Amino acid sequence: MLQGCIAVFQKILEEQGGGEQKILDEYVPANGTYLIVSKDGTIRVQEEIQLDKKTKEIRKGLHFSELCFMDYHSRLISMNKPIDAKKVIHSDNEWSFWIKKDSLVSGKLTEEIIDGYYDTLLDPVGKKYGKSKEAVRIYRNFEEKNGAVDQEALERCRKWIKDHIFSLEGIDLSKKDYLKIFFEASEEEYIREDQRYILPNIYNNNDYNVEINGEIFGLPDDNLGMNVKKPFLSIKTRKYPAPYLLNEHQVMQQKEFFNYLTNQAAIGRLNIYVDTDQNKIYACGGNEVCEEHINSGYFLRLKKGKETEIPWQDNLSGYKQEMDIPFYFRNFTNTEYTRHPEYAKRFGKIERRNMLKDCINDVVFWNYLNGNLWLEASEVSTVDDKMRCDILRAREAIREWSVTAFGVDQDKRLESVLEPTSLNALKRSVLENQSERIDWQLNFRWSSKAYFSKEEDDSVGRSACEVMEYVKQKILSEETSYIEEDHDNEYYFAVGQLVAYLISLSKAGDRNQALINPFLNTTSNGALRQRLTQLYTKYNYAISDGSRRVKNLLAMIMAYTPDKPFDVEMFIWGYAANNIVYTKEEKK
Template sequence: MLKECLEVFGEILEKEQKKGKDIILDSYIPADGTYIFVDKDGNLKESIEVELDKKTRRPVYSNSDTRELCFYDYHSQLVSMNKPIDGKKIIHSNNYYSFFVKKDSIVTKKLTEDIIDGYYEVLKNPLEKKYKKSKEASRIYELFEAQEGIVPIEELEKNQQWIKCNIFHLENVDFSKKDYLKVFFETEHENVEREERRYLLPNIYNNNDYNVEIDNEIYGLPDNNQGMNAKKPYLAAKTRKIPVSYLVNGEEVMLQRLFFDYLMNLASAGKYDVYVDTANKKIRAYGPKETPQDIEAGYYLRIKKEKKEVEIQQQDNIPGFHQNLKDAFDFWNISGYQNKKHPEYLERYRRYYTRAEIGKLIDEVFFFKHLESNYYIDASKVSITDAVLKESVILSKDKIFAWVRVGIDEGFFTVLKKVSLDLIKGSVLNGYRERALWQLNLRWSFENYFMKGEGNMEIRKKGIAESVRKKVFGEDEGWLESNEEYYYAVGQMAAYLISLSKSKNKNQSLINPFLNARKDEVIKLKLRQLYKKYNYTISVGIKRIGRMMSLIEEYIPSGDVDQDIIIFGFLNENIIYMKEEKQS
């Protein structure tokens, strides 16, 4: 997967005739802080404040000329805090044309002249001061120095002296902020890039112990999303001569580094969904509220910005993602309930054409708008107080996300059937009758959409209710003719009997046995118990109650309990309370 993504990324660079640094700088987001430029004569040229706008996920600069800032900042970064120039990890830059330090380190006096001198001593002689203990790193540095030369000591010491004389006495810098102070010494760009390579090449591989040299070219294990060290020996492939997953040369590892830097920029901008189109050689990224475009073939990457690097949390093959559905989805008011408390519910009953629209519908109707906000949250960190809602989000969010934003159909309808029923039960138990009917209609609409050949569900469900009504009212002398009629009658009878209870918690204590029953014997037993308990209060509709109980007692259902229809009967307008004129 990564190899194919890198191939697309490399072709984009070549097609646009851009060097890797340019495509990175186009979307680069520097850290919050104060950025100071010093000219070649040692004069303070300008100071720029940078702060990330948390709403737009874009940096705000106090000066509009930001290209130079991004260039110097990007090429002066450490590979990671585990590979610093300063062993004390107070100074975070990688060459003598830059000096990165947290403002707090100056305020608390963690930064000292000794640490500054130690930083520049390593930069003066990296081979002796940093890489001496590693023959692999030493060899990489020797090859670099043979090609690009030794460190220009005079220029280094000039910058070192400026830092020592000025870093503790800078004016017009707000040291109360918990952000960075970064100093850049102006020079030709090629000098900065050369010194970046001087640092980068010996440090870019995960662990130089696994490096292999072939014809004066080094091959090693990339550092991105990899882990190989002495503390984790189980990561090594002991059966291989070289116990690592794969090795790449200098050119390949630099391309991979650029790709992960590019992903880091996307993650910093809040664009966590990355689509690599291998058919059309394009890479697109989207934030949570943006709608992905079609992709013929390729890969989906879910990325996340961690402290040390960008992490690829998930990847999927995309055989073909199309935002528009092949068949439009109809959200039907199958129950026929006209919601007076929430008329806005009725506005959702219409035709939908895209996966994005349906994703929002699922989030709103089933999940109380708690699903999309948790797409990118680890299951262990999902914070929802309602236990049923939380469990449903955790169980289904990955499958629903994959259907909505990646186009993977497998498992979507199965998990949606499971959690939608649980969520409807939760709404019923909490007394949200209107919402439960809304949810039930959406559940049935999905069944109608995915289970082709079921006929007109809206007509069939309403027909069930009307058929049972006629039999209870005596307009039809027949008996219950189907499992659906039976379970609808059960729901109606249970709702009526429970309505007679004066308990404040009647939903929780009395409804549960019917919502979770797995055997008909249990259902009939619970109805008899409720009837005996509350029959002394029955004052209206006595004939209807007797007729409905008789219909239920006479019918023996087959197969599994139809919980959907029990819920429908429970929530729908109750036959017992219907006015006489509705009998005609």
């Protein structure tokens, strides 16, 4: 997978003239104050670079491009491979000097540390690589081809830093960001000294390096920290235990690709789509998707931390956001939603997968899904443990359906997780006594059933609404009317109506959860009848003896024996709908 992505990335670089320009065009330096010191020792450039965390816009100065080049060629591979053993100085060559401003304020930066940094650059074999024969060999090979460090230039930079770093003026040291100082040098000099650091450090551990036909192969350091603390990464049955090995050319290509991914992650583009047919890469925001058709390729989900990680990836095959059959979110109940007018805006035709995912996030998961879609299980946080479990249960199927559109029987998988989670959402709304949300979620469930059954009409939701009319006619009838055989939906709707009416007679302050919860957890009709009898016994003192509607409701319930198990959806529909017992008589 990774090599396929890198191959596409390299082709894009070649199409743009080769080199690193694509990376530099989208490069995002760390927040901080940037200085360029000219060869005569004066500060030629002083600029602030700031990335707005909300808008992802970068505050740039006139010399932003120049600073990006210098910055890109002065970065450490990781903080585990510093030039400065104390990890106070974060740059990798004599032309640059990076520190956190806090190091100046707190006194962490000392002349001793400055000397240690430049001494290591001057003699890396003696100061840094001496314990690793492989690192020494790689460095010596580079030195033979490119020469030793320019000692005169290094000492000039060292002197300037020691003379000025503790007395710089016009710099806000209160900010928790970087102070980066660059010295004027040619692009070739920056690239050469950057390579001097990179080549001995680019592999995860030089102990895993092997030489084959005069060429060095090693374990790359990107997204893979293989060491004695992680023996499970070692493949013991092989001569070389490393999972895979790359030569110098390949590992540099992988580094370039991860540098590109790091830039995208820095500006919030966490969804990466790689089209291996068209040789294109689409970088999208964390909650965005690619709108292009991709016949074959890969999807990468990035995570920004100390390093850019790829915690989740998937294949792409025939990817497209357009749904084969539109999803119609219908307002079957014709509710006006006066308290929540925003609910009504969701109704309509949905033709794109990500739009349906956002609808599911809103209706079923109370806007907690999108923020938890990619988090580690331990990091998922919601209103309660039940919703947390529902999100963990459903999110993989939702991701595959909406973000990558890949997998066998996608609709069936989505349906299998939406059925229980949307029902749990309904129960949660009942306990919260949110009548309009209950109605909204019922409309969504009925719309979902119509979509997954591939029916073009609205028979699912329409039949549910017809049930209410049938029950209403029976309750308001002058004579007792019974439910016909095989009409379980009417029965469970009527039970919901009766439970809502009896609970309305309670004079308790917080009556909803304690009284309705036992019914929501019912699994059989026998238990349902038992709890209904208990509730009726408790509140029948408040029922008028002449209440014809209540008698009709009781009679139709007690005279009917359902064939199907407890239908909690129809029960909730009856419970949440306007109570027919309280319906005003229509004037004749």
